[in-house]
Amino acid sequence: MTKHFPILATLSLAVLLCSTAVAADIVLREKVTPVKSVIVLGDIADVQGVSEAEAQRLSLTPLWVAPPVGEKRFVSRQQVRDVLVSRGYSASDLSVQGSPRVTIGWDPTPKTAIQSVEATEAPSAIASNSMGFRVPSTAMTTGTKSTGVRKAGLTEAERQRQTEAARDAILRHLENESRKFGLIEIDFTLIGRFADLVAERTSDITAFGGKSPWTGRQTVTLAFETEKGPVEVPLSVEVFDRTPVLVAKRSLIRGQLITAADVAIETPSRDARPSTNQVRIHSLEDALGREAARNVREGEIVTNDMCVAPQVISRNEIVEVVSASGGIVIRRQCKSTGDARLGDVVEVELLDSKQRLVARVMGPGKLATLGSSLQNATAPNPAPAGYR
Numbered sequence: 001m002t003k004h005f006p007i008l009a010t011l012s013l014a015v016l017l018c019s020t021a022v023a024a025d026i027v028l029r030e031k032v033t034p035v036k037s038v039i040v041l042g043d044i045a046d047v048q049g050v051s052e053a054e055a056q057r058l059s060l061t062p063l064w065v066a067p068p069v070g071e072k073r074f075v076s077r078q079q080v081r082d083v084l085v086s087r088g089y090s091a092s093d094l095s096v097q098g099s100p101r102v103t104i105g106w107d108p109t110p111k112t113a114i115q116s117v118e119a120t121e122a123p124s125a126i127a128s129n130s131m132g133f134r135v136p137s138t139a140m141t142t143g144t145k146s147t148g149v150r151k152a153g154l155t156e157a158e159r160q161r162q163t164e165a166a167r168d169a170i171l172r173h174l175e176n177e178s179r180k181f182g183l184i185e186i187d188f189t190l191i192g193r194f195a196d197l198v199a200e201r202t203s204d205i206t207a208f209g210g211k212s213p214w215t216g217r218q219t220v221t222l223a224f225e226t227e228k229g230p231v232e233v234p235l236s237v238e239v240f241d242r243t244p245v246l247v248a249k250r251s252l253i254r255g256q257l258i259t260a261a262d263v264a265i266e267t268p269s270r271d272a273r274p275s276t277n278q279v280r281i282h283s284l285e286d287a288l289g290r291e292a293a294r295n296v297r298e299g300e301i302v303t304n305d306m307c308v309a310p311q312v313i314s315r316n317e318i319v320e321v322v323s324a325s326g327g328i329v330i331r332r333q334c335k336s337t338g339d340a341r342l343g344d345v346v347e348v349e350l351l352d353s354k355q356r357l358v359a360r361v362m363g364p365g366k367l368a369t370l371g372s373s374l375q376n377a378t379a380p381n382p383a384p385a386g387y388r
Contacts (some may be wrong), residue, residue, distance in 0.1 A: 024058055025049040026084075028077060028098035033105070034066035041084070044075070044102050049095075061087055064244060065267045072105030073242065074171075075182040086283060101182065154199055162198040163190045165205055170220050170237060173207035178214040180243060185270075187238040194233050200226045209234075215241045240270045245301055246281035252296040258287050258307055268301055279304035309342040312364040321348055321359050323369045334359075334367075345370065 025048040032044050041047065042059030050058070063083050067073040077096040085091050154162075167186065175181045190198070198205070203225035210218040222233040247266045252258065265284060280303055281287055290307040313319060315338050323330045334348035340361045347356050348367060359367035 023049065023093045023095045024054070026058070026080065026094060026096045026098070028080065028096065028100075028102050030099040030101075031103040037066050039063045039066050039104060041080075044104065045080070045096075045098065058084075058089075061089075067105050067267075071185065072103055073182070073185070075102050075104065076100065079182050154196060158199060159190075159195045162195045166190055166198055166222055166235070169205035169207045169222060170235070173220065174210065174214055174218075174239060177210065177212075178241075180214075180241065183241065183243045184214075185240045185242055187240075188235050190235070194235075197226070197231055197233060198222070198224070201231070202226055210237075210239075215239045242267050243280070244268075244282065246284070246287055248296045248298055248300050248302055251298045252292040254292055254294050256292045257310065258290050258292060258302075260284065260288060263287055263302055281307075309344075311339055311341050313340040313346070313361055313367075315339050317365070318351075319348060319365045319367055321357060321367045321369055322362075 026041070027046045027048060029044055029046075034043065036043075039062070040059065041061045041063060044063070047055040047058045061084065063080070064073070064075075077098075077100060080102075081091065081094055081096045084094055167188075170186055170188070171184060174184050174186070178184065201224040205222050205224045207220050207222055209220045216239060218237045218239050220235050220237050222235060224231055244265045244267050246263050247268070248262065249264050250262055252262060256262075263284065265282070280301065286304075287302060287307050289310065291310050293306050293308045296302060296306055313336050315336060317336045319334055319336050321332045321334045323332070333351050334357065335351060337347045337349060337356070340346045342361055342363065344361045345358060346361065346367070348359050349356050358370045360370060362368050
């Protein structure tokens, strides 16, 4: 019995250490106003359940670039957790609680000057508010007859509330379709008569319409009930994807090895609109150590086609090819038939028999076979675009 005591003691100590490990409790706030250009965790949440030093380290973890003055950004618990995991924290050590969605931004500045419209057929005057939306003027046309249903003379604050209600409905719809919760911003115009209709609603607003990829110019319809029956209001909406992406911090030339000093993960500007066939990069690890496939300007979004794996094998280079099957490993000296980058599938020629094999590049001078000899193997799979 005594011979097992050290083992039991070791197991008991391991269980005790595991039970004393405390996950950090991150309690999100509902609404915050940025004070710096970069949002850190301490700006949007309280860190509890850990030591003071660990809480301070977590609180200073950078998350995103702050939205421009007058704009807002919405982030969910899952987005906060994902960013912290990308910064090197373990998901099992993080407990994100508090508000389900954090609003980051400035409160709109109330408008003091309101334009009036004199002609009965003239369109409603449009004024831009501090959030980037264009809101109709509160002044009514002089010749319009009140029907008892139309809410004439809505104040600026009332029109702002209707715009916000429409905005929330559109964002919910676009976030559900694109699965980009808290990462979408929109611009649209709610003209005077539409604002009055929204003010007359007797139900919540729902939105539908638009199409994949759910960014750029979209046509969205608002639907709601009024005392006279159901109403549908079509709107033209400009949708911006604000998911942090890889951006060049300085100019790159073709063939240059990409380092951490050359790129950074940042929120893209609204003017940045890569084509739909370009794949954006959301992690530094997906670009570091790769080569620029073409010249890249400072501030340009770096997409997957702009960086390729480095060339590690040259034509006629003597390489080592490894074959593994059933626990048996065979290493052979071969000659490469062409240049190849990391991950490429190439043909190699055995030095002793001139027999050719198909192999994948695993590193400098190292390959692993895909199958048997070339006569019995299928044609090699092409490498991804830009990797040849």
